[in-house]
Amino acid sequence: MTNEALQELIGSWFPNPEADMAKDVSKTTVEEEGDGETDPSKVEEPVPSSLLQFSEEGSQFLNIVVNPEHFHDLMLKLKTNEATSFDYLFCLTGVDWGEALGVVYHLESTKYRHSVVVKVNTADRENPMLNSVCDIWRTAEFHEREVFDFFGIKFKNHPNLKRLFLTEEWDGYPLRKDYEDEINMVIK
């Protein structure tokens, strides 16, 4: 599947209710054409038609930004939907974006060999909480523990969420940008 086709399909799973209101009731079946051509009527639409944000700028993959409440539903659909079947979670990265903490998921389908990147940010730094995807890809169990260890993001419904590399009594989360350790860190 091309990135355009993926974007159209995945975007249609989470329609934006505001876009429906903004649009006229005369909603034609644009989604079913699926020829990847840019539809002039869509370009002029100021309200995004999906709750997901898509971007390909500055990355070789199609990037999807999703809010935490729709995150788990999206991931489950990406895995189970026959047309996407992203069964291989090959990279799970925690990132400190400054004001928010985020997790980046790199997905690939072993059947179709297409890839997609899903990004989700936590609401705050004090009590960062996201849904676990352990139930979808079992590799997430270790990777989420690593992210918890280094960024302090808690994953809801994780079977065994505890520190992986560091000791239980370690203070702070070292890969956060504001982490300070005068003894062990050489700052240039």
Add this chain to the structure above:
Amino acid sequence: METETLNNNFKSEEYFINMGPQHPATHGVLRLLLTIDGEIIKKVEPDLGYIHRSIEKMCERDSYQQIVHLTDRMDYLSSHINNEAVCLTVENALQLEIPERVKVIRTIIGELTRIASHCLWWGVMGMDVGALSTFFYGFRDREMINDIFEETCGARLTMNYNVPGGLMWDIHPNFINRVKKFVAHFKTKIPEYDQLLTGNIIFQKRTKGVGVLSKEDAISFGVSGPVARGSGYSCDVRKYHPYSALDRVTFNEALQTEGDTFARYQVRIQELWESLSIIEQLIDNIPEGEHRVATNAVIKLPKGEFYQKVETARGELGVYIISTGTKNPYRLKFRSPGFSNLSALNHIAVGGKIGDLVATMATLDLVIPDIDR
């Protein structure tokens, strides 16, 4: 009647034993907490972090040239391929045109690295299941490769031969001859490996049907490399996302479908032949040209995100760089193959015996610094 009361008095109970961090079968400082019932494993819990150096955090402070050197210290048996992964990411981000000569030399040395790593693995694999002599055979052949590396790169293990933009310096004049000599030598030695270990009935009994991992589980656990290919999961990055000179060579992806320890063993032996074939296709056709293109002394990557995957001896290594346009990465993540492969260990080992766990660990071929980073 007496035996009956005896049986009632002795109930099976679960208890813990500690395997490692100083255990020969864990091949490094990995500690496994085993919950066992008699000799049957109920749960394996890895305890990590004994040699964690936080390379990812160090990368955020270092320049892109410096980062290359840190990657040697992850999977030290695939050091050249690790270096290549970072260099490729940086070169792709800068959209540098890399000379053909560099691509071919990188691929040849990468495959030599794979053979050296598999030789070491084969040696310790035999040793783990009780055959000491394989260790000496494996190291004998690995030594020849290390000598070639020493002559060309100046180091035997942590080679640092790649730099963003090409190679540190050109190959040694002896390089081509010595590689050809090694290929001819090693072709006579792989059958010897088979004679010594593969056909051995004790070895087969220790490995066949032991530590089975299904294809679906392999994908779900993100397992890659020879471990995944032993389960019939076709995942060779060299095939699906060819890099350097791998797009112009023909080779077969080693695949076995059984998913047991013996299948993983066979995949690696088969890969030795394939790597030799790749080297043979390239060694006579190293293009003339520069060994390096000039880059700025201070490399600044454009703003954006860059991902590059390569196939190390252990599986899929991913380098993920988030750049904000400065001379350091904002975030750099190494997706190491050993880390994901280890996550499947509990699933593979449960229900087996402790001796089976040792055989399974041997074919997972873990390198602990790769997991701990």
